Amino acid sequence: MTAEAQTAARAGRFRATYRVQFNDNFTFADAERLAPYLAALGISHLYASPIFAARAGSAHGYDMVDPTRISDALGGEAGFRRLAAALRAKGIGIILDIVPNHMAADAANPYWMDVLEFGKAAASAGVFDIDFSRPIALPWVGDDVSEPIESLRLDAAAGRIEAVVAGNGVPLRPASVALLLDRIGALEAAEAFRSLEAEADEAAIAAARAALRTAAAAAPDAFARALQSADLTALHTTQHWRAVPWRRTEALNYRRFFEVSHLVGVRAEDPAVFEMVHRLPLALVREGLVQGLRVDHIDGLCDPAGYAGALRDAAGEDTLILIEKILGRDEPLRDWPIDGTTGYERLNLINAAFVSARGRARLQRALEDEGLIEGSPERRLFDAKHAVLDRSFRPELARLADRAAKLPGLEAVPRGALTATLAALLAAFPVYRSYIDALPASLEDEALWREALRRLEHLSPGDAAAAGQIVEAALGAGGEPGDLFRTAFQQLSGPAMAKGYEDTELYRSVALTSVNEVGSDLGAETPAGDALHASFAAFSLGGQTPLATHDTKRGADTRARLNLLSHDPEDWLAHVKRWRERHAGLKQNDAPDALDEWLIYQTLFAAWPITTERARGYFEKALREAKRHGSWTDPDTAYEEALHGFVAELIEGEGGADFRSDIEALHQRLAADAARFGLGQTVLQLTLPGIPDIYRGTELADLSLVDPDNRRPVDWERRIALAEGPLEAAPAGDREGVAKLAAIRALLALRAAHPALFAAPYEAVPLRQEGWFAFKRVAEEGTLFVALPVTPAAARATALDTGTALRDGDFTRVLPPEGTVSVAGGRLAIDPDHPVTVLAHPGASSGPAT
Incomplete structure (x- = not known):
């Protein structure tokens, strides 16, 4: 079976996913109660945010502290098993969001605490991407703090002494604990800790911790005096960590998630670390509790291609694998053993169907004429990326410059000039990242580096010559120095794009904010007509098609x-x-x-x-x-x-x-037009190639803004009540979005009854009416036909002329619900009050489940 056929076979089991966001206010038990409702909608798989142990009070689960445990706050393993059983009873599976790129630098993270206590000798030292040539920087204190350690305290349960820094407990290294034990005459306990500096195996650590507890209990007053009288300044300078002002991020010596200092990078490229991070999700897959995995922030990894291969080998051929990957303009998805992305490129294309390119340009011109937006989109993006690199990524730039200085031809370049040129090259990089894992680089990857240089020659000509040296070294330097440099550059180019574009420029270039979305391109033309048809036809069956996610800037409506x-x-x-x-x-x-x-x-x-x-x-x-x-x-x-x-x-x-x-x-x-546009987006989501992904609560009108607004509580009772009753055609000005809910139920019922229709190729249907968009999907058992107005004026049509695209005869009308429509000479009648139209061939039943 070909890779494409395998993807199609896997995707065929995934009718639609429903994304939920687990946290203290929405637990496994809450999701369990939704099982009947999700089944009534026609959902095949619950798409779960990370379920692993996370920081206390986490709103999202991406600040994981232990990937080997299911979060107790969400319901623990028992609660998850009850949820899986309740879903399975309704024919619903689970896709699990996993986080291989980072963990929280938090006291609840045993791996992080191990590294702070034992440094590079820690059993967990290989878990994190840390430069152990200097102490681990903890950016917790203010600029005016002269003594970072506030006090010392005993953590008897953990069997260690902690320094209190900005209210947080940080373990002292074994040698420092030994000195404090010496002061109370607990010589055997002191020696047990001193020996851990040389060799820290589990048995020795356990023995030392037990000895500390005994010594502290035997002389509590002396022990307390020893802690109170300790030279805190001297202790601070000898630890495996160093507290620094929170603004001095240039002191950081570990890879972060973007610029978030409390999220530390994980070395998933190490087989032992890969096994530890994936042990639990893979066990759930093998047990049959989980059928798919969604990989968070794959671009942050050292080797995304190698990771994808390792995950496929470990998860098996039957597991759906989706990656969070934001594709740039005309950037194809790499040929990795995955099923697709989480679909930001699809979301933007669906949105584009409803945008007037001429009107968008007029709004843009209005702001430019006032001088409120200046420069080309390329220039603005370059400036935004350059600014965030200087403001937020100084430690990462310093690390990159350290590695660049070891490349042939760059050894003599002054450090300041080298850092500045690297920042300019990163700012000019055309997509989120390249994927060079060995030399020679692929043609695709070399082209990306050459394109960055070409852009730099235009945007910052003074940096071009030095950048040319860096590009040549990057594409030609072999051995460990070259590998380390390329890895660091590739792991930084993505955060630079994300923070410069998504979290800066999209809040500045605001002519028409509906197009300012994750995965968009403010410099690209708005696709329409044949270009849009070609893009939709290229959708794979295995990728998700969302209209909203937990990271989108605005809701679909x-x-x-x-x-x-x-x-x-x-x-x-x-x-x-x-x-x-x-x-x-x-x-x-x-x-x-x-x-x-x-x-x-x-x-x-x-x-x-x-x-x-x-x-x-x-x-x-x-x-x-x-x-x-x-x-x-x-x-x-x-x-x-x-x-x-x-x-x-x-x-x-x-x-x-x-x-x-x-x-x-x-x-x-505008209510009727807004409702039609909202319904039209939903119909495209449900009928284009791919797996529809419905974000929590958005089956009704979704008028949310960026997070945390899009994570507000959902009125589940209202949705359940609507889904349990008959869903007829909604009023033209349907502000609640009932028509969306009806369309989801009807079209997912059709997908369940006739999956072959939704595995069939996409075929454009040219219409003679202006402002209409139509396509069909033809299988042996029949035809699916979709037509919708993409301009307000077009919605007034009472008939469509499809030419020879549709054969004459009676078609079942899926939307608007109920009844049939006759096609004669390629013409069919349209209800101007409900113009969004979905028809099915007579051989395909289209009635929603009752």
Whole structure:
């Protein structure tokens, strides 16, 4: 069986996934209660966020502290088994999100504490990507702290002495414990700890810990005095770790997840570490409790291709493997033994179907004419990446420069110049990363490095010559120095893109914010027509097709509303002009500025109705990510408070009364179009090649903003009540999104009854009506036909002409629900109140399960 056939066979078992976000407020027991509801929707697999032991109070599970244990806070192993059994009873399996790239640097992490206590001699030293040539930096204290260690304390349960640093307990190294035990005359216990400096096997460690407990209990007063009178400064300078000011990230000597210092990189390339991290998820797969794995942040790993191969070998051919991978413009997915990505590229293409390229350009031009956005998208991205590298990734740049200096021809380059050139080359890199694991580099990877150099010649010509030397060395230097440099560069280029583009530029270039999404490209043309058909036809069967994830910037229906602005940009510009004039008196010290005011109006329109509290949370994040007025580390609180006050007045103040009337009138006028766009996105998600992935709660209208807004509690009772009743055609202005829920239930029932239709190739259907998009999928048992308006004006059509694409005869009408429609001469009638149309060949039953 070919790799493509194997992917198709695996994907055929995955009708649709439903993403849930486990945390203290949504546990295994909560998910267990949803099993009947998910079955009623037609879901085949629960798509679970990480379930492993995480930091206390974790909202998401990606700050894992122990991959070998299921989180007790979520319900523990017993709770997970009950959930799996309840789902299995309803015919539902599980896809599990795994995190091989990083763990939390937390006291609850036994591997991290082991390394802090024993340094490079620790049994866990190989777990983390740490430079042990200097102490492990702990960026916890303030700039004005002269003595980082506040006190010493005994952790009797763990059998160690801890230093208290910024309220956290950090273990002292064995030699320091021995000195303290010497002071109370516990010589045997002291010697037991001193011997651990040379050899720290499990038996010796256990014996030393027992001796410490005994010594502390035998002379409690003397022991307490020894801790209280210890020279804390001297102790601090001799540990395997060193506390440093939290702003001095340049002192860090371990790989982080992006710039998050409390998440430390894991060396999954080491077979022993791979085995430890994957022991539990693979055991769940082999037991049949889990059928698929979703790999978080695969680009952070040393060797993603090698990792994918190792995971496939370990998980077996029957396991679905998905990776979180963000593809750049025209970047193909590498030929790895996986089934697909989590689908950001698909989400953006589906959204693009509903965007007017001309209207989007008009909104962009409006901001450019005012001088609110300057420079090409390429220039803005370069500048944003360059800024975040300087601001947030100094330790990673220093590490990269250390490795670059060992390459042939670069030894004599001054360190400052070398670091600056590396930053420029990273800022010019065209995609998230390359995948060179050996020389010679593949043609694809060499082309990426050459393209970065070409861009740099245009964007920063002064750096081009030195960057050319680096590129030649990177593509030609063999041995360990070359391998170490390429690995460090590739592990940094992804974070630079993510933080520079997703978390900076997408909050600055805000002409039409519906296109500002993870995996988007603000410099690319909006695809339409044949280009969009070609992209959809290329979707693999094994990849997920989401409309929202826990990381998306806006909900699907939030984007749908915003997309409408591109179809009548002059109307929106007129509204903004009027609002600016009317609200000038609501500003304090000219805040918000004109660009932020533009973002405010789009956000409030898209998420309306919205509370002041929700808006405050969103705009705080938007301001700090944009870094135009402060940042997370240096917020401009005066500007922020002025903006929050302006927004609050619009939402609930007397000065915003007319604005609220305008917004309500806009929504009244656009409600039907917004509902059609929202339903159209859902229909594409469910009928294009791939595995539909529904994010928690978004089966009804999803007007959320970026996290944590998109992790708010879900009204499950309302959804359950709707799913249990009959779902007829929703009203044209369906603000609740009932039509989406009905479409999900009907189309997943069709997928269950006739999977061959959804494994069939995608075929474009050209229509003679402007503003319509259509395709079909033909299998031996029949035909699936999908047609939907992608402009507001097109929805008024009463008939479609498909030419010879559809044969004459009666077709079952899946959407709008119930009944049949006759095709004669390629023409079929359309209900203008419910124009989103899905038809099935007579051989395919389409009624939803009852």
